[in-house]
Amino acid sequence: MTVDYFVTRPQFKLAAGVALLFVIVSSFLFSTFVLNSNEEMERHAVTRINRIRDSLVAYEKRWGFDRLLQFVKDTDAWHDDEALISIVDAGDRSVLHTSSEISQPDAWGALGQPHQSLVLGKGFRKHRLFVASSPLSQGRLLVGQSDRKASVYRNLLLTSFALLNATAMASLLLLGMIFSRRSRSRIEAMKSALATFTAGDFDCRINFPGPVDALYELAYAINASLEHTKVLVQNLNYTSSDIAHNLKKPMTRLRQRLELASNGDLGRMEFKRKIEGALEEIDSLIATFEALLNIGQLQSGDMRSRFVDVDITALLTQIIEIYEPMIVDSGHYLETALPAKPVGTVRGDRELLMEMFVNFIENSILHCQSGTTIRIGLQRVKGGINVVISDNGPGVPSSEVENLYRRFYRLDASRAKPGHGLGVPCSVAIAELHGAVVEFGDNKPGLAVTIYFRTDPAAETPQLGLRMRSGLRVVPVSKR
Amino acid sequence: MRILMIEDDPETASFVSTGLRQAGHAVDVVADGKDGVLLGIQEDYDLVILDRMVPGLDGLSVARTLRSSGRTVAILFLTALGGINDRVQGLDVGGDDYVVKPFAFSELLARVNALGRRAPIKGEHEKLTAGDLEMDIAHRIVTRSRQPINLLPRECMLLEVLLRNKGRVVLRTMILERVWGFRFEPKTTVVETHISRLRAKVDKPFKTPLIHTVRGSGYSIYDS
Numbered sequence: 178m179t180v181d182y183f184v185t186r187p188q189f190k191l192a193a194g195v196a197l198l199f200v201i202v203s204s205f206l207f208s209t210f211v212l213n214s215n216e217e218m219e220r221h222a223v224t225r226i227n228r229i230r231d232s233l234v235a236y237e238k239r240w241g242f243d244r245l246l247q248f249v250k251d252t253d254a255w256h257d258d259e260a261l262i263s264i265v266d267a268g269d270r271s272v273l274h275t276s277s278e279i280s281q282p283d284a285w286g287a288l289g290q291p292h293q294s295l296v297l298g299k300g301f302r303k304h305r306l307f308v309a310s311s312p313l314s315q316g317r318l319l320v321g322q323s324d325r326k327a328s329v330y331r332n333l334l335l336t337s338f339a340l341l342n343a344t345a346m347a348s349l350l351l352l353g354m355i356f357s358r359r360s361r362s363r364i365e366a367m368k369s370a371l372a373t374f375t376a377g378d379f380d381c382r383i384n385f386p387g388p389v390d391a392l393y394e395l396a397y398a399i400n401a402s403l404e405h406t407k408v409l410v411q412n413l414n415y416t417s418s419d420i421a422h423n424l425k426k427p428m429t430r431l432r433q434r435l436e437l438a439s440n441g442d443l444g445r446m447e448f449k450r451k452i453e454g455a456l457e458e459i460d461s462l463i464a465t466f467e468a469l470l471n472i473g474q475l476q477s478g479d480m481r482s483r484f485v486d487v488d489i490t491a492l493l494t495q496i497i498e499i500y501e502p503m504i505v506d507s508g509h510y511l512e513t514a515l516p517a518k519p520v521g522t523v524r525g526d527r528e529l530l531m532e533m534f535v536n537f538i539e540n541s542i543l544h545c546q547s548g549t550t551i552r553i554g555l556q557r558v559k560g561g562i563n564v565v566i567s568d569n570g571p572g573v574p575s576s577e578v579e580n581l582y583r584r585f586y587r588l589d590a591s592r593a594k595p596g597h598g599l600g601v602p603c604s605v606a607i608a609e610l611h612g613a614v615v616e617f618g619d620n621k622p623g624l625a626v627t628i629y630f631r632t633d634p635a636a637e638t639p640q641l642g643l644r645m646r647s648g649l650r651v652v653p654v655s656k657r
Numbered sequence: 658m659r660i661l662m663i664e665d666d667p668e669t670a671s672f673v674s675t676g677l678r679q680a681g682h683a684v685d686v687v688a689d690g691k692d693g694v695l696l697g698i699q700e701d702y703d704l705v706i707l708d709r710m711v712p713g714l715d716g717l718s719v720a721r722t723l724r725s726s727g728r729t730v731a732i733l734f735l736t737a738l739g740g741i742n743d744r745v746q747g748l749d750v751g752g753d754d755y756v757v758k759p760f761a762f763s764e765l766l767a768r769v770n771a772l773g774r775r776a777p778i779k780g781e782h783e784k785l786t787a788g789d790l791e792m793d794i795a796h797r798i799v800t801r802s803r804q805p806i807n808l809l810p811r812e813c814m815l816l817e818v819l820l821r822n823k824g825r826v827v828l829r830t831m832i833l834e835r836v837w838g839f840r841f842e843p844k845t846t847v848v849e850t851h852i853s854r855l856r857a858k859v860d861k862p863f864k865t866p867l868i869h870t871v872r873g874s875g876y877s878i879y880d881s
Contacts, residue, residue: 456761463759464842467739474740483745498811499837503850529741532841539844596844 188360192353196346207338214331219292222307222322229260230311230320242315246273261306261321264313272316278323284308285319297323301336304328363392367399379407419585420469423598424462431458461597468599472584475606480529484611486522487530489562489630490515493555496534500542508547514554520562523630525611533607536600537566537626543596544588545570549623560633567625578617658703658773662686663693663719664735665711669758673706673735676762677769690714694722702730703773709736709747717750724751731772735765741840763874767826785820787867788880790859792820801863811836812855819868819878828875852876 237245249255249262255275263284264273274281279297287295287308294307304325311318366385373381382403383396437443438451474480497513504511523530541551545568554565573581573588580586582605585598608615608628618625660677664670665688674684685700687693691713697705705723709716720732731754734747739757747755754768785792790801797813799806808816814836819827829848833839836851852868860866865881 459759460761467757470740474742479742480745495837498809499847499851502854503845503847506850506853507845528838528840531839535839535841535843542845600844 188357189350189353192349192356196349199345199349200342203338203342207335211331211335214327218324218327219294219305219307222305222324223309226260226307226309226320226322229262229322230309230318233262233318233320234311234313237313237318242313245313249273249275259323259325261308261319261323263319263321264316265319266316269317276321279306279321284321285310287321288319298325301332302329303332359387360392363387363396367392367396370403371399374403374406379403379410416469416584419583423585424465427458427462427465431455431462434458465597465599468597468603469584472599472603472606475529475603475610478610480526480610483526484524485527487525487527488519488522489530489564490519490555492527492530493534493553493564496531496538497553500535500538504538504542504551507542509542509545510548510550512550512552514552514556516555516557520555520557521632523562523611523613523632529607530611533604533628534564534566536604537628540600541566541568541570541624545623558629561629561631564628564630565625566628567620567623569620569623572619572622572624573617575619581617658682658769659701660684660704660706660769661693661697661700661702662706663690663711663716664688664706664708666708669708669735672762673765676766680766680770682769688712690716690719693719697723697728697730698726704731704733704769706733706735706769707752709734709738709743717746720747720750720752733768733772735760744840763826764828764830767828767874768831770825771822771827771831785817785823787820787823787878788865789863790820790867790878792816799859801859804862806858808855808858812851812858815851815855816859816878819876822877824877824879826871826874826877830875832875 233245233249236248240248246264249264250273254260255262261276261279261284262273263271263275263281265281265285266272271281274284276284279295283295284306285308287293287306288310292307293309294305296303297306298304302325304323305328306321306323308319308321310320363385367383370381370383382400385393385396387393434451434455438448438455443451493515497511497515501511538551538553541549545551549568549570552565552567554563554567556563556565577588581588581601583598584602586601587596587598605615611630613628613630616627616629618627660682662670662674662677662684664673664686667688670686670688674686677684685696685702687696688711690711693705693707693711694714697719705720707716707719711719714722716734716736720734723730723732732752733754733756734752735756735758736743736747737758744755744757753772756765756768783794785794790799792799792813794817797808797810799808799813799816815832818832818835830842832848833841833843852870856866856868860868867878867881869877869879871877
């Protein structure tokens with residue numbers, strides 16, 4: 178990977194930006210500090226040399242020029258304190274000079290410089306000498322003060338600061354490169370997986386190891402979406418072939434009836450019967466398409482905007498009132514288990530919920546022999562509401578349960594009983610529109626249909642697998 | 658009845674208007690939604706039969722415009738858009754009934770007749786009658802030959818729907834919608850069961866039956 182590769186990555190750009198900002202801010206702060214410390218050192222040096230100069234002048238006034246010379250010579254403190262004492266006679270000839278670092282003429286020359294100071298040394302040891310002078314009885318006095326020690330500390334600080342900045346910049350850029358590389362590889366993995374999926378490999382998923390970050394979260398969501406898409410595509414394929422297969426039979430019958438009707442030998446009544454039969458077939462086909470359209474519309478989820486709070490107890494009570502005569506007249510028994518107090522409401526469409534419950538009740542009526550007990554139960558369970566419609570009829574073999582979710586699937590292979598095999602898929606679509614889960618269980622004997630409405634989103638779905646519209650279980654591909 | 662039909666498919670328009678004219682109705686046909694609105698506002702129709710997908714102005718907008726202009730004319734949608742949501746939208750904008758294409762003309766005619774004969778509620782003391790059967794709507798009291806008949810609330814509603822359409826066919830689907838709020842076709846003979854129970858109370862104890870089955874369509878109640 179080239180430098181250009183990293184430089185163009187957003188993560189690297191971000192890291193470089195942060196590093197640059199850090200350098201700018203810290204440089205500004207440090208410059209402010211250095212300027213302030215320079216002024217402070219100058220003020221300190223000037224105060225000190227003025228004090229020394231005034232003391233020496235006073236000393237000379239009291240004890241005379243010679244005693245002053247002797248005093249200066251005998252005192253070693255000038256060297257330790259980085260002070261300089263230089264005395265010339267009235268003819269500007271050198272009488273005394275305590276510094277070996279700077280010559281007497283250079284020291285006296287500093288008086289003509291701005292701030293009466295000179296820059297001494299080079300590089301790391303660079304420092305300033307401040308001077309002040311005063312006339313004596315037999316000549317002139319020059320007092321100097323160097324900031325060498327303070328300069329060394331300041332230069333040390335400056336070097337540390339430069340090193341710190343360089344380290345911070347390098348670290349940030351390195352981190353930027355690492356994150357950039359990881360992000361890049363993750364994005365490439367996503368692009369590759371999506372391209373493979375688009376090319377037709379519906380089992381392809383995004384897969385990469387490593388820590389959980391925003392891209393990992395995104396990959397997880399994309400994988401879930403791909404899984405859902407796969408199920409929808411499979412459904413579409415199944416549905417298309419199912420539609421073609423299931424429409425062929427009625428179309429064949431329709432054609433036969435019309436062909437017979439077109440036979441001129443038929444009597445008027447027979448002709449009418451054939452035409453009426455053909456119309457019945459057409460009505461049946463229309464009903465099939467209506468049911469398919471309804472399932473499609475339910476799956477689109479558009480109707481959720483119309484949802485209201487539906488009292489599920491009142492709704493079931495009404496349905497029982499409507500269907501009790503039907504159940505009794507058809508030779509079945511009805512058993513109800515509704516709680517005395519309402520169990521609460523679910524957000525939904527009242528008519529659709531009614532259609533779903535009625536469909537399951539009618540399945541029990543139509544598919545169970547006389548003498549069967551049909552039970553309608555309602556109970557509040559942890560996190561939701563359960564509606565159970567069960568019977569003690571023939572039930573559904575466990576191997577066939579998954580097929581119940583399929584469109585056009587009919588347990589009655591002879592197709593002797595009415596129906597298009599779309600009732601259960603339609604009811605499951607209604608349930609899913611309401612965020613509910615439909616589960617078919619063994620009532621031992623018979624079939625128990627449980628419709629679980631989750632009223633508490635925080636609660637887990639108990640015992641019931643999350644189902645997609647096809648009835649297939651969803652298994653997250655990438656698990657944390 | 659004076660009927661305005663807004664339909665852009667000439668074949669459907671001809672099929673329906675001919676049938677309605679043969680049934681004794683006066684029918685005007687327009688193919689454009691805007692023309693339909695103008696005519697619907699200017700003229701005094703009893704019923705508007707409206708396709709949802711017409712040029713000029715779509716059916717929903719036509720219905721909305723007619724309602725916002727203060728027209729209380731009955732509106733029946735006759736459309737290929739038969740999804741649950743489509744039906745709800747149609748009724749939401751002020752439609753009184755919704756028939757999905759393709760349709761049986763007999764069903765359309767029954768619904769047209771039912772809409773045309775919608776009896777306005779006259780007040781608390783309204784009474785509906787058929788022969789010697791009498792129903793006090795406000796108090797839900799039913800008598801026949803002055804003998805009280807005990808009906809369950811849903812049986813009362815079923816009888817009321819029949820009585821309000823006295824002399825006309827009430828389709829099974831109309832009973833399902835108006836009595837129980839079903840927007841779907843049940844697989845069982847639930848309507849027949851309830852009619853049978855109603856007959857057992859209203860007709861069986863008496864000599865003359867009032868509730869009659871119209872084969873393949875629905876039921877009708879009339880003065881025998």
